[in-house]
Amino acid sequence: QSVLTQPPSVSGAPGQRVTISCTGSSSNFGAGYDVHWYQHLPGTAPKLLIYGNNNRPSGVPDRFSGSKSGTSASLAVTGLQAEDEADYYCQSYDSRLSGSVFGGGTKLTVL
Amino acid sequence: QVQLKQWGAGKLKPSETLSLTCAVYGRTLSGYYYSWIRQPPGKGLEWIGEINHSGNTNYNPSLKSRVTTSIDMTKNHFSLRLTSVTAADTAVYYCAIRSPVGYSFDYWGQETLVTVSS
Numbered sequence: 001q002s003v004l005t006q007p008p009s010v011s012g013a014p015g016q017r018v019t020i021s022c023t024g025s026s027s028n029f030g031a032g033y034d035v036h037w038y039q040h041l042p043g044t045a046p047k048l049l050i051y052g053n054n055n056r057p058s059g060v061p062d063r064f065s066g067s068k069s070g071t072s073a074s075l076a077v078t079g080l081q082a083e084d085e086a087d088y089y090c091q092s093y094d095s096r097l098s099g100s101v102f103g104g105g106t107k108l109t110v111l
Numbered sequence: 112q113v114q115l116k117q118w119g120a121g122k123l124k125p126s127e128t129l130s131l132t133c134a135v136y137g138r139t140l141s142g143y144y145y146s147w148i149r150q151p152p153g154k155g156l157e158w159i160g161e162i163n164h165s166g167n168t169n170y171n172p173s174l175k176s177r178v179t180t181s182i183d184m185t186k187n188h189f190s191l192r193l194t195s196v197t198a199a200d201t202a203v204y205y206c207a208i209r210s211p212v213g214y215s216f217d218y219w220g221q222e223t224l225v226t227v228s229s
Contacts, residue, residue, distance in 0.1 A: 002155055036215040038156075045205060045219035046156065052213050089156055095212040099169050100146070100158040100214060 003028065004103035011109040012080045020106045022073040022090035028101060033093040035073035037066055040075050040087040040105070049088070050075060077108070085110045113137040115220035117206045119191075123227045129193040133220050134186070134208030140164045144209040145182060145189040146216065149202040157202075161209060162189060196227045 005023040012018040022035060029035060037050040048057055050066035053073070063084075065076045077084055090103040119131035122213050133145070146161040160170035162180040174193070182189040194201060206220040 032214070034213045036213070038216070040156075043222070045221055046216070047219075050214060050216055051210070051215040051217070081150075091156075091214075091216070097172060099160075099171055100209070100216075102156040102158065105155040 001009065002104040003094055003101035004092065005095070006090060006103035008077045008089075008104070008108045009107045009109065011111055012077075013111045014080050016080050017076060017078045018080060018089075018108065019077075020075045020088050022075070023104050024073070024092060025072065027096035028071075028092040028094045029068060029073060030071045031095050032096070035068045036091045037064075037075045038089045038091065040089060041063050047057065074086070080110050084108060095107065113218045114142060115206050115208065115218055117204075117223050119204075119219040119223055119225070120208065121224055121226065122123045123177055123196050123200075123225065124229055125197050126195055127223055127227075129196050129200065129204075129227075131188045131204055131206070132188050133179070134188050135208070140182060140187055140189070143211060144169075145180070146207045146209045147180065147191045148205045148207055148216070150205075151199070151202040157219075159191065159193075159204075163211075172202060198227050201225065203221070 022034040038046040039049045053068040054066045094101045114136040117133040141164045144161045149157040162168045177194045179192040203222040207216040208218040
């Protein structure tokens with residue numbers, strides 16, 4: 001049972017927009033801690049996709065965007081491409097656990 | 112360009128000690144937290160613990176009694192020890208660098224599969 005809750009899967013056709021939700025609580029998002037998102041392809045290391053709620057590291061396409069409000073956060077992917085098919089994880093800091101926490105991961109399928 | 116390269120034993124028997132080391136290239140160890148994260152087969156990512164350049168540590172409460180992290184500033188290495196392993200510790204393990212501001216994991220090492228089996 002992950003501290004942050006994500007849907008197990010989402011899907012969309014090429015060119016469409018999809019969103020992935022991440023629900024936290026008063027000890028992480030609600031306490032003001034940022035959400036970060038990672039893209040994980042099998043056999044590779046996770047890649048930081050969004051940091052500080054809505055910031056993209058250099059090289060990440062602007063098709064990816066993030067937001068956070070209250071105890072919830074979301075990742076949006078517009079103009080879906082086949083290469084976006086991967087697992088996506090949200091992550092934050094939790095004051096109750098005094099450490100980092102991850103969501104259970106969401107598998108994005110491009111139809 | 113920051114790179115992390117990790118290594119360690121990939122096959123262990125129950126009750127043995129898991130030991131992994133991660134070398135950091137492209138930056139010194141000052142200023143960040145050096146973390147370990149794992150992914151059991153078919154499951155999500157789990158934060159194990161971390162250490163900074165001063166030796167301050169934080170551990171996942173569920174693993175705290177078995178985990179030790181260390182850092183060697185002279186070699187630009189940091190390490191993980193997990194004692195008394197069981198099959199439940201079978202996972203892909205990653206080392207990572209966590210930003211001190213915002214807590215994001217900015218850089219990751221390549222995966223190391225650790226299998227615990229008798």
